[in-house]
Amino acid sequence: MDDRELWSRYEAANHYINEDLIRRDTPPPSSKREKTRREWMLGFLPRLGDPQRAFGAVHVAGTSGKGSVCAMVAEILRAAGVRTGLHISPYLQVATEKLWIDGLLASVEHYEALIEWLRPHAEACRGPEVPMHGMGSVALFLEHFRREAVELGVVEVGVGGGSDLTNVLDTRVAAITNVGADHLETLGPTLNDVARHKAGVIKPSCRAVVHASHDGELALLAARRRAAEVGAPLREVRPERDYGLLPPAPNGQTRLWFRSDRLHIDTLTLACGGDVQAQNAALAIAACEEADSAGRVDAEAVCLGLSRARLAARLERFAPGPKNHCEVVLDGAHNPDKLTALLGSLGSLGASRRLHLVFGGLASKRPGPAVTELVRRASTVTFTEPAVYAKAPRPATELLAELAIDHAHASAEPDCAAAVDRALSAAEAEDLVLVTGSIYLVGQARGRWHPPVTVLRRRSSW
Structure with missing residues (x-):
């Protein structure tokens, strides 16, 4: 297949998600939905055969850094021998970026097949009040992970957390990066409201990790409240106690040390650029430790995973x-x-x-x-x-x-x-x-x- 045919087939498949499901039956901005987006998704899943039940999940929420944390978690788990899926949103260049398994994006052929699988279900359930574009995108990665026998899926929250379309997973670990003013108009009106939404990814059946620094205070307090409400164990990742920055590598790459009950790593070198990635890496390691009941995440897996974890167009x-x-x-x-x-x-x-x-x-x-x-x-x-x-x-x-x-x-x-x-x-x-x-x-x-x-x-x- 040459490039022209490959692109034509991709665009034909993607047209259904990015044109038909956006430009038809899209609710006007003033529309008042009786259900949250999560409630719509929960109603849609039984029709699909509940693909979300086929794998456990690490669910990552926060205003900033969640995409980087997801990439790091996915690469560490992959290095540890766990069959791992990764879903991040939005995509940069092509929609198959949302469909990553063990280092490879879904092929165009797989993407076409997923769209054809989705189409009859979406058409049967669409309507002016139904957020079907987002529901369809979530359904695609859930089904892809099910078909490819993923053991753990690493999933970035779309917006917020508690009411997000992705909050339908069999969550093993919920991770929260921080809380900021982005999406204040939809999740607010206050930052405390935003923090509450993000902490909503913590469920009774999961473990939780949160970055605990002065800048993350709202996230920390909201995570503590939510974890106490649902009885979930909460791990707080603290700078200078659990991790710290080291001088950069000669080529400028960010480096850090990390300590936990299980791991003592003197030097970690990151593929992701910027000092802020140190706290993302520490949170990712903690999330992997909490998700790993079989003892597969060791220092070697962490070092290898972080050395190749990167996101396009992030520094x-x-x-x-x-x-x-x-x-x-x-x-x-x-x-x-x-x-x-x-x-x-x-x-x-x-x-x-x-x-x-x-x-x-x-x-x-x-x-x-x-x-x-x-x-x-x-x-x-x-x-x-x-x-x-x-x-x-x-x-x-x-x-x-x-x-x-x-x-x-x-x-x-x-x-x-x-x-x-x-x-x-x-x-x-x-x-x-x-x-x-x-x-x-x-x-x-x-x-x-x-x-x-x-x-x-x-x-x-x-």
Whole structure:
């Protein structure tokens, strides 16, 4: 099958999820649903044969870091010999990124078969009030994991936790990273409300882990309350007691130490970039220990898993080469917490280098102080726009007027590829181009180095 046919078959299958289930029978924004999204999903599952019962799950909630934690958990379990599935959301370039098992994405042939399996069930249950697009996406990974005899599935929460579509799993371990203001309008109105939603992934039948630092205080308190309510054992992962940062490796990779009753590891080197990944790694190790009743997760599995656990477009670096004459960094920093972490990572990328910023976001998210600071630090700024199914971008011209009206070298270019070209044309060989904002935007930009059809063919993002 050549690339054209491969892409055509993928698009034909994906059209059902990303067009038919979004643009038909979609409830208007003012619609009041009588059921939560989780309740709709629970009603749908018996029709599917309850695929969620075929495997145990590690369920990860939090405002930031949950995708990285999921990737780390999945790779550690894989290294320990556990047949592992991974579901993260949203995807960057192709929908099969949500269907990962033991290091490989689902093939296009498997994806087509899953869509055809889903279609009659979705058509029988769809309606104006039914969140069938999200339900269909969850059903696909549940069935994929069942068909492929996954032992443990590692699943990232979509939004919130307690009422999320994914909160239907046979959860063995619930992990909570932190609580921030992202999705405050839907989960709030207060941060305590957001924390309560995220702690809702803790169930009576599971164990729970939470990162316990000053920044994670709301998450910690909510997790304690929820664990006490349902009688779930809760493990708190604390910096300087359970883990700590070490000086970076010579190539700049993040390193840490880790201690627990089972493991004493003096040096761990991470594939994921940025100091914030140390706390994600510590939480991931704790989650794996709690999920592992057979004693398969040892120091060797942890070291190997973390050395290969990475997420595309999370502080992803592209060295100078045929596609770019200077270094380019892609980072899907789409909320205030992620943008703040990105600002903290700029020093490790080279504080003295001239920065050329490409930024774009969705209309639903207003840029905050961290974006203003990025703009201030940049020698040139190009505002652009992500292209997403059923989600409007914030116009590049609006971002320009709001954030950089007095910047001497700021411009608007709605086309993402053209915006990256513009930033590169302004950069010298020793400079740095940073593409950030919407996760959808950086996914589009990533196609310069890893075309989506190549991801499909390789069944890998790399």
